[in-house]
Amino acid sequence: MSLTNLLCGLLETGVNQLHQLDSSAVIKRKQLNGTIIGVSLKELDIPLYFVISDQQIDVLNKFEGQTDCTIRVSFSALKQLQDNHQLTNLIKSGELEVEGDIQLVQQFANLLTDMKIDWEEHLSQKVGDVVAHKFCYHTKQLFKGAVTQSKAIEKQAALYITEEAKLAPSGLEVAYFCDQVNTLETETDKLLLKLDEKLNQQS
The missing domain is CATH 1.20.5 (Single alpha-helices involved in coiled-coils or other helix-helix interfaces)
Structure with a gap:
């Protein structure tokens, strides 16, 4: 058995066993019934395909058809996928790449991480x-x-x-440095203005 097949088996068994203890899992699976989501962790770059039915979740390492949504995400950002306000920031920072419906990403994250056990x-x-x-x-x-x-x-x-x-640098040192930069910028603007006035007078 390959490492990827072993990972799929362990993940599929673990998620479905946890869902048996989670009273809210049935409703969440029904909302995503028939959905196929491709997921790849950036740290591993191993594509996994989650086939969701109202009965269970199947995890595959190969899928020939069309997915409803494809996600590439950093491991550290998985938990934040539940928060709709964080999705835009994660995409901008490069921690999340999405092809498909962004709403599916949030529903999928809730299904896997927000378990009420x-x-x-x-x-x-x-x-x-x-x-x-x-x-x-x-x-x-x-x-x-x-x-x-x-x-x-x-x-x-x-x-x-x-x-x-x-x-x-400490926070105070950073603040002091920023103040110094602002002061220097102001003084430079004043100097340039005076220089410009002098040149205009000479001309």
């Missing part, structure tokens, strides 16, 4: 309500702690780069 409810069926609640509570707390730590590390790294290592 009640993990606590599903887990409680396996281990009981009390254990499921405690597990989900502590998992959420760990996630919040990880996010907080990540932001703190990012802030400390930015301070080190700008203040300690002096590898990049």
Whole structure:
């Protein structure tokens, strides 16, 4: 089995299993029933074809027919595809290329990323309500702690780069530089105006 076939199989199985836990997936699939969307991640440049029916999503690595929409997108921009306001910015920045109906892009992104899964409810069926609640509570707390730590590390790294290592200018230095540039531009305009007046007087 080729790497692409393996990727298609894993992706197809994973998405459809998650959709079984998502109560909103059926409605979203019905809205896109019969739609075929070609997707290529810019980091991998491997084309995948998502054939959507009201029953499931099939993921193929080859498709001979015509797709309803073709997308080339950066991995980092996948989540932003849900936001209609971000699509124009993503296209302008080159992180997203679309051939076809732009509305399909947003619907497709919602289908794959905006899953409403009640993990606590599903887990409680396996281990009981009390254990499921405690597990989900502590998992959420760990996630919040990880996010907080990540932001703190990012802030400390930015301070080190700008203040300690002096590898990049600080915000105040950038603002001061911009003010200096504006002042120089104003003074230059005044000087050119005076020079122009002098030349006119001599002529």
